[in-house]
Amino acid sequence: xxxxxxxxxxxxxxxxxxxxxxxxxxxxxxxxxxxxxxxxxxxxxxxxxxxxxxxxxxxxxxxxxxxxxxxxxxxxxxxxxxxxxxxxxxxxxxxxxxxxxxxxxxxxxxxxxxxxxxxx
Amino acid sequence: xxxxxxxxxxxxxxxxxxxxxxxxxxxxxxxxxxxxxxxxxxxxxxxxxxxxxxxxxxxxxxxxxxxxxxxxxxxxxxxxxxxxxxxxxxxxxxxxxxxxxxxxxxx
Numbered sequence: 001x002x003x004x005x006x007x008x009x010x011x012x013x014x015x016x017x018x019x020x021x022x023x024x025x026x027x028x029x030x031x032x033x034x035x036x037x038x039x040x041x042x043x044x045x046x047x048x049x050x051x052x053x054x055x056x057x058x059x060x061x062x063x064x065x066x067x068x069x070x071x072x073x074x075x076x077x078x079x080x081x082x083x084x085x086x087x088x089x090x091x092x093x094x095x096x097x098x099x100x101x102x103x104x105x106x107x108x109x110x111x112x113x114x115x116x117x118x119x120x
Numbered sequence: 121x122x123x124x125x126x127x128x129x130x131x132x133x134x135x136x137x138x139x140x141x142x143x144x145x146x147x148x149x150x151x152x153x154x155x156x157x158x159x160x161x162x163x164x165x166x167x168x169x170x171x172x173x174x175x176x177x178x179x180x181x182x183x184x185x186x187x188x189x190x191x192x193x194x195x196x197x198x199x200x201x202x203x204x205x206x207x208x209x210x211x212x213x214x215x216x217x218x219x220x221x222x223x224x225x226x227x
Contacts, residue, residue: 046218046219046221047164047209049215060214064215104211105216106154106166108169111163
């Protein structure tokens, strides 16, 4: 059974760089069938796709966040990561990692999510 | 960006009711439409993909239809475990976008 688990700091100060890692178990990030993505959800609000990456390291990002986002993959650790620079209160959200089927851009497995709060 | 809208934003229903949720895209997305269910404090769960295909393990009371710009999610007989928020998501083009959600609660 595929499992994804987010890890990283839960509390940040404005202007810092958010750094999260998603560890994949029960499957491989090196699979050619899937991308690996990040989605966030501010408290009580809807879902926003942040970006996704293929095992070969070809990321693509939401243009609304592109200037601040870096997504990378580490096949040796079976992990992929998110960095979001210059965070502000508006970046407070639950951050999810998910497996994305490359054929139709659906997200079929999700991590449990981690709440990241940005506060001074 | 492709904008996704949903209606209603919330609804109250009883166990056994037939429930229909509508999702509309700002441009044609063919059948690249997925539906998710989210319960409080939990990650979204994929229910329907490609507008009408049932994800493995999802009960058959869930069904999806539509193509182009207009789509529906139907729950044929609402069960207690179905009270949740439902989101649509387009997979036609990037950025991938989600609808604002429809909350289904108990009447």
